[in-house]
Each structure stands twice: as structure tokens, then as C-alpha cells.
Amino acid sequence: GKEMRISHKDSVEICRAINGKRLAYAKKFLQDVADLKVAVPYKRFVTGLSHRRGFTNACSGAYPVKAATHILKLLENSEANAEFKGLDTERLFIKHIQAKRGKIIRGIIPRAMGRATPFNTTTTHIEVWLDER
Template sequence: AMGMELHISPKHAREICRTLRGMRANSAKAYLEDVVALKRPVPFKRYRRNVAHRHGLVGADAGRYPEKAAKAVLAVLENALANAEYKGMESDKLRIYHAGTLKGRTIRGWMPRAMGRATPKNTETVSVEMILTEVKS
């Protein structure tokens, strides 16, 4: 399943997808719902400068609660689950085989400043792709 040109942070999307890769689909869905509800943090391993430590993280110290990005990735995951159900796969046996992000189009914008000047205010977009596979066990 693909989510094309989502208006979310590329760094947050990358950290969420790295966390989800290899998880069972049902547990990943519950995890993302907990992130949106601010119950479980997402470990930040690459983009962690000036990121505070969070209680309950395993394998990392720094973490955040990227709600907006988690909602968007959750929508892509639910779409992938619906696609798998349509193909006849069992939802209990699904595992996230691939979860990745791609840089999308940059939406140009300008913010007016004093003295007739303007500062660029661009919006980055992200494409999220997710592939589920059925596990035999």
C-alpha cells in the first residue's frame, strides 16, 4: 500500500517506519494507536539531536510522540490490511515485510516579511510504502 505525498515530517515518518519494519500487522496497528494517544513513544535513532529520553524504550534512549505522522502511517497500514484481506490473506498471520519512506514533492510557499521582503516557507511531502507478507507459523 502507498500513501502518496503526505503532509508529514520526513524525519518522523522515517523513524516510525524503521520501528514498524518486521512487526506483526495487528501489533503495529495497536502500537501506532498508542503513539497517537501519547502512551508509547517512537524511538529516535537517527534524528535524535536534542531529543529527550523517554521512559520504556528498549534499544534506544531518545524518543518522541509524532502524532501527525503516526496517524498518516496508520492510515497506510489500514489500507494495506484491507488489500491483504481482499486478496484472501489471514490478518492474524500478516507481518510488515517492508515499510519505507520516499521524499515527495516540495510545495513552495512564501512568508511576507518587513520592508517588502519575503522568506521561503516550503512544505515537504513524504510518500510512505508498506508491504505485508503472510507468515506460516
Template sequence: MARFDYSNQVTGKDIARGRVNEAPISPKHAIEIAGFIRGMKLDDAAAYLEGVVALQKPIPFKRFNRNVPHRKGLVGWDAGRYPQKASRVYLRLLNNVRKNAEYNGLEGDQLRIVHVSANRGIRRRSFMPRAMGRATPKDRQTVNIELVVREQEA
């Protein structure tokens, strides 16, 4: 198995990190969510992503926005979607980072996301059954996500 390391070497005693490897979600959705929650407080990001899962708050699609419809509630941008599956993975990651921060002695309400990146992972080979006993090869995409938070002074 390959050795994984964080791409951004943020150091210090006031940080907590978390990582998800080979999550079976869309890389485009993961990249758009990463760009949106970067710089947010951890609690605010989790609350917003819960709204995305409930189909109440859209994620603005700024890079992969071809043929993406406009959504209500976006400030400064029109195109957006509700990537529920990717949002659930990010919520699990945010919860994991919060618990890592508490274990390190950091306060959960003072955490701000300083680094988040989503990269394409390996492609898993699968087959789609077709008529007459044939099958078409299909690659399933995975995503590697890393997140670093830092405790901010009140």
C-alpha cells in the same frame, strides 16, 4: 504526473501492498517510524501507533536523535518522541493494507510487515508572511511511504 513503482519488488500470492504519496509530514519522523515497525505484525504495529497518537508510547529515534530527550518506556534505547501526525498517516496506510490483504484473500491476523520505506517527496513552495508587507519563501516537505505485508504461517 510521474509514474510510481515500488522500490522493493516483493512478489508472490501471499502479499499485500499499500502506498501513500506526498503526505505532508516530517520525513525524519516517517523514516524513524518505518524503521521501528519493520518486521512487526500488522496488528501490533497499529496498536503501538495508536498509543503514540495518545501520547502513551514513544517511538525510539535512532538516526535523527540530536537534542531528542529521553522517554520512559523505551527498551534498549533512550531518545524518543511522539510523532502524532506521522503516526496518523501510518495508521491510515496500515488500515489500507489490511483491507487490500482481505480483498486478496489473506487473513488479517497473520500479516507481518516485510518491507516499509519512507522517502522524501516533492517540496511544495509556500510563503511565510513577515512584517512590512514582506514574505519569506518556505518549502513544505512531503513524504512517499510504501508498505508490503506477507501472510505468515501459524
């Protein structure tokens, strides 16, 4: 997906959590994250983030609903492309998934006394490779 309006930091943590997993497991995991049933374990962007229950070792986690739903749609689209190419969808796994920073959509908010402050929106590129196992 190109220039998706989702958090880059959340996308990096989700991609790390589902990389190398079977496609069916990854789709169920992302649906559970969107339904606030399972937290995504955070390894890198953990400043001010509390620990969550359900992890074997105490680690931070969060429920990035917007990023999870966007990545879930991307995985479903990738599954349809793989089926069109003749791959067996039951045997698919995520060979590679990566989130990269996209273009910044610049904006401003007018303030008092003739000032203005920036209001920028970050975008994220996500690349997915599926393969049969």
C-alpha cells in the same frame, strides 16, 4: 501513500520501529503513539531530543502524533487490500515499509520592507508490503 504532508524524519523513525512486526502489533503501537502512551525510539534524528522512559537502554524518543495517525490509516488500507486479495489478515506482518522524501510544496510569506521568506511544506512517500507469516 504518496505526498503525505507529514514529517519525513518522524516517518523514517516510525517505519524503522515497525518494520518486520506483525500488523496487529504495529497498529496497536501506532494507536498508543497517537494517544501519547508509548514513545517511538529515535536512532538517527536525535539532535536536541531527550530520553524517554520505557526503553530498555537509554535512548531518545518522541511522540509523532500526526505521522503515526497517517501511517496507521495507511496500514488499515493495506490490510483491506490484502483481505481483498485473499490473504489471511490474522497472519499478516510488515515485510517492508519505507519512507522517502516527496515533492516540496513551495510557498512564501510576505515580510516588511517588501521582502519575502520561503515557507515550504515537505511531503513524504511511504511504501508498505504486507505478507503472511
